[in-house]
Amino acid sequence: MPSEQSHDTSVSTAGELAIDARNVHVTYADGTEAVQGVDLQVESGEFFGFLGPNGAGKTTTIKTFATLLHPTTGTVLVNGYDVETKSTAVCESIGYMAQETSVDEELTARENIRFASKVYGVPSDERADRVEQLLDLVNLTDVADTRAENFSGGMKKRLDAATVLVHRPPIVFLDEPTTGLDPEARIAFWEYLRRINELGTTVFLTTQYLEEVDRLCDRIGLLQDGQIVTTDTPESLKSSIGGEILELQLEEPSANRMDHAKRAIRQSDVLDDSTVETTETTLRVRAAEVRENASALLVSLHEAGITVTGFEVHSPTLDDVFLELTGSEAVTAEDETETPAVDQQEVAR
Numbered sequence: 001m002p003s004e005q006s007h008d009t010s011v012s013t014a015g016e017l018a019i020d021a022r023n024v025h026v027t028y029a030d031g032t033e034a035v036q037g038v039d040l041q042v043e044s045g046e047f048f049g050f051l052g053p054n055g056a057g058k059t060t061t062i063k064t065f066a067t068l069l070h071p072t073t074g075t076v077l078v079n080g081y082d083v084e085t086k087s088t089a090v091c092e093s094i095g096y097m098a099q100e101t102s103v104d105e106e107l108t109a110r111e112n113i114r115f116a117s118k119v120y121g122v123p124s125d126e127r128a129d130r131v132e133q134l135l136d137l138v139n140l141t142d143v144a145d146t147r148a149e150n151f152s153g154g155m156k157k158r159l160d161a162a163t164v165l166v167h168r169p170p171i172v173f174l175d176e177p178t179t180g181l182d183p184e185a186r187i188a189f190w191e192y193l194r195r196i197n198e199l200g201t202t203v204f205l206t207t208q209y210l211e212e213v214d215r216l217c218d219r220i221g222l223l224q225d226g227q228i229v230t231t232d233t234p235e236s237l238k239s240s241i242g243g244e245i246l247e248l249q250l251e252e253p254s255a256n257r258m259d260h261a262k263r264a265i266r267q268s269d270v271l272d273d274s275t276v277e278t279t280e281t282t283l284r285v286r287a288a289e290v291r292e293n294a295s296a297l298l299v300s301l302h303e304a305g306i307t308v309t310g311f312e313v314h315s316p317t318l319d320d321v322f323l324e325l326t327g328s329e330a331v332t333a334e335d336e337t338e339t340p341a342v343d344q345q346e347v348a349r
């Protein structure tokens, strides 16, 4: 760990719990039970991905951990501090990045980070060094004196993330930090998160980009309807669903056609034990012997009058885990794009 950038872990050290949530419920004033008995332990230094379909309660949970909402019942310790009785200590020991970017567009990158250092109480004689380290960490040194209004969405996100790190919190909460970014900006941001995690910071994030989660996260918690469905490593989650997946694209897919195909697969005696899931565009058949029986399945579908335009067999991915455990499809990278980005090189200095 490079000493000049090492994060202060005096509040929480490896092996200790960064988050210890027990039976947490959060009910909004209108009666919506957004969180319904969450139990979750995250160790210091972990890179933890918090996943779930829209409306599952991820933002509510993360806001409760970051003291922005009160648990209705249950207890949450963050870095050993109770979010209810020691909320100031919790705030001082965390960084929280909301879904909406909070950088001041009128200020330059350097001014934004300097301002955050002041707000978070970084001693004045340490501020200048801290600002330069963070600019370097998020790769914005070259545009440090450019106003944030000229930045692309990805650059603003990286700047925003730098501002939540000024007080060297041992844990950062990031709520969908890469939503809306184009693939290149997203990769740069994930690389940045990997760096801060390597420097010792616990990373707790919500996201819907499962490929990156698979690559980066030590563990994943899957939330649905306010409850944790499972918590495990990406590898264990993938192997737990077992078998292989045959993905089929149908000609002119529609709900009716998908149902028809699903029935045809079930009625054929090709596979004894299979799980068939459909999304808007794809039919997924999971079974132990699906690879060996793919041709026979295609013949059955053809005989049932269904035209298959494409297919592939693959090992289970986190998308498959997500679909099986929640019954809904995760957002894919293609679903979202950011507004035209100003490339870093294009920004006038």
Ligand SMILES: Nc1ncnc2c1ncn2[C@@H]1O[C@H](COP(=O)(O)OP(=O)(O)OP(=O)(O)O)[C@@H](O)[C@H]1O
Pocket: 028, 029, 030, 032, 033, 034, 052, 053, 054, 055, 056, 057, 058, 059, 060, 061
């Ligand atoms: N202020 C609020 N008042 C009442 N209900 C709310 C409020 N905020 C969120 N909810 C509801 O609580 C549930 C959980 O919402 P939450 O935003 O925590 O889910 P999420 O998993 O973060 O969803 P998304 O991925 O769409 O951001 C949803 O049913 C949502 O409509």
